[in-house]
Amino acid sequence: MTDFHPLVKQLLDGEVTLADLPPGLRAEGEEALRLLGAVHREPVTLPAALEAGVMTAVRHRAAAPSLWRRLTAPREVRLRVRPWTLAPALAAAAALALLLSPPRPEPKATTVTVRFVLFAPQAQQVALAGTFNQWDPAATPLVSTGASGIWTATLTLPAGEHQYAFVVDGARWVPDPAAPAVDDGFGRRNSVLTL
Amino acid sequence: MSGRDGADGAVVRAVLAGDTERYAELVRRYRDRYARYAAQMLGSVDAAEDAVQDAFVRAYDRLAECRDPDKFVGWFFLILRNRCFAEQRKNRASAPLEAADAVAAAGQPDGEMETAERRRALQRALLELTPEQREVFVLKHVEGLSYDEIAARVGTSVPSLKMRMHRAYDRLREQLKDRA
Secondary structure (H helix, E strand, C coil), X not given: CCCCCHHHHHHHCCCCCHHHCCHHHHHHHHHHHHHHHCCCCCCCXXXXXXXXXXXXXXXXXXXXXXXXXXXXXXXXXXXXXXXXXXXXXXXXXXXCCEXXXXXXXXXXXXXXXXXXXXXXXCCCCEEEEEHHHCCCCCCEECEECCCCCEEEEEEEEECCEEEEEEEECCCEEECCCCCCEEECCCCCEEEEEEC | CCCCCCCHHHHHHHHHCCCHHHHHHHHHHXXXXXXXXXXXXXXXXXXXXXXXXXXXXXXXXXXXXCCCHHHHHHHHHHHHHHHHHHHHHHCCCCCCHHHHHHHHHCCCCCCCHHHHHHHHHHHHHHHCCCHHHHHHHHHXXXXXXXXXXXXXXXXXXXXXXXXXHHHHHHHHHHHHHHHC
């Protein structure tokens, strides 16, 4: 039998004192307090180099989010659009950046509601990654509008320039065919939206 | 807190707005806050250093998910805690006993051999507990938190924590008797 008596456990929890224990439990109580007396409580100080290590990783992510994502994503980017779906695809893509309504007509809006649209009939899931969500491909999923193959997401973004790409099936990074694009410095194209 | 250091919430919002360098303020502020917790949970200061560094990078990656930036440190603790638990599951079969000795001996004045030996024995016994049992023991008896404070921090009820702790007491007693 090695279990502490329930009263001794209360002693360890600080709910009773040794003097509160009946005489028959005092020795067990003292043994329990010796156990707590061996607890190591000295502060632990970590090396100052830890800060440099964290900030090196953080700067890398901040400076090259696309590169970071590319390291974990397949290199090949391919969005297959069948010829007979090209027309609706272009029509759907043209709806990109459809300005629904600024929150207020005046003063000048600081945020703008934008609808993103992608035609991707073969996709199982589509998401949006960009400067507005730290390029997190899990942060902003698009919703499929049924069997049409059209995926949409409506976001309210701060006024200014945003770069983004669609992420198809969690792996393929696809620039928006209907938006201007810029080189991301690593051989890929990011779409640009200016609000 | 001095200079341009601000409240946690202000720093988090500045980092999210693109001022990446200000993240260093949070690292400096909380680098050592949970170092002892991590060292006790993982059994070594080296492992704690790796865990804390990794937790800060993970926290940066997920900073936009920090719902209440003014409570950054509580949110960061949960990330570090997850990291510690994952590390322990990974290394369950090989408790770093030499490292446990290093934790127990850190800061130990010379000439207190008996105390040092009891510390080492307890440190080894702690590594035999489940991570959940070890955590509640460390938070209460090393960090000095009450059951209510632990419950608020890790999201477990006080009765569950007490049950976990009382099992830990029994297991520690058994371990220490085996070693005696």
